[in-house]
Amino acid sequence: MSLDKILAISGKPGLYELKTQTRSGFVVESLLNGKKITIGMRNNVSMLSEIAIYTLSEEIPLGDVLDKIKEKESGNNTSINHKDSKDKLEEYFFEVLPDYDEDRVYASDIKKVIQWYxxxxxxGITDFKQEEESEEAEK
Structure with a gap:
């Protein structure tokens, strides 16, 4: 499963897998507890494949950042907790993405990225590349 089917919903904890689209919104399944819920069009929903992290030179897709974390951690959970101090989080993120923009990427953003990863x-979702990129690689 790619990040195209994974959603972050404002005001709701965790991540959700898009199951189907309805006339009035979406049916999603929580990755935290497996419960299915209906989300209306009024909710602020973001696909993880559309999120990017600011760097000093460009915006890097979240999938690439997650791949860098996976590479650093050898595919395991992160060595730090998302509840660690702001300084520890920033230090860790600096190791993963040395040129991230410290003025536009807040500690709360770093916490979310670590929590989501x-x-x-x-x-068991470890394929963070977008489908277009993986289709090109197959050709």
Whole structure:
């Protein structure tokens, strides 16, 4: 499963897998507890494949950042917890993405990325590349 089917919903904890689209919104399944819920069009929903992290020169897709974390951690959970201090989080993120923009990437963003990475790894989702890129690689 790629990041195209994984959603972050504002105001709701964790990540969700898109199951189907309805006339009034979406049916999603929580990756935390497996419960299915309906999300209306009024909710602020972001696909992980559309999220990017600011660097000093460009925006890097979240999938690439997650791949760098996976490479650093050898495919395991992160060596730090998302509840660690701001300084520890920034130090860790600097190791993963040395040129991230410290003015536009907040500690809360780093916490989310680490939390999301650990959740995805625990659910066996390790393919963070977008489908277009993996289709090109197959050709």
């Amino acid at each position: 650990n959740l995805l790894i625990s659910k």
